[in-house]
Amino acid sequence: MENAGASDLWLFIEPYGEDYWLKSGEVFAVAPEAAGSNVCFSIAVCQEGTVWLYEDGDPTKVVLEYTVTDADGKRLECGHQRPAGSGATKPG
Template structure:
């Protein structure tokens, strides 16, 4: 995934809803943790971000649950990477 836009872009990976935030010009890679798996991606796009599902062999009944997200340098990223702070009074915990 590459953010070629002017603002931050969220990237949600399902089924857990893990979020990773890309700044303009950043690139993230998502790969299954199990080698040899033929992964297909289902994506839903909107102006602010991308939601991704990973399926083995393109079968929606075979959701890939174990994956790794890395940056352009190969550094593993954790859920919430670069998540913007919640505005005061937003009700978020």
């Protein structure tokens, strides 16, 4: 995912509702934890980018274990760069 816009982009990953915030020009990678998985992505673009990961493109096989990393390969945690007052909260 790359934020090619001028403002922050809210990346919202389902099914857990985890949020990550990309500054303009930033790139994040979303990948399954299991090596060799054939994963397809479903992305809805609105004020936030909502991402679902499906095994073999089958929407009944949601990938539950994934990682989000920055351009340097550093693993990011839910809430990364969340702006104060955004209204987003940690899931759970």
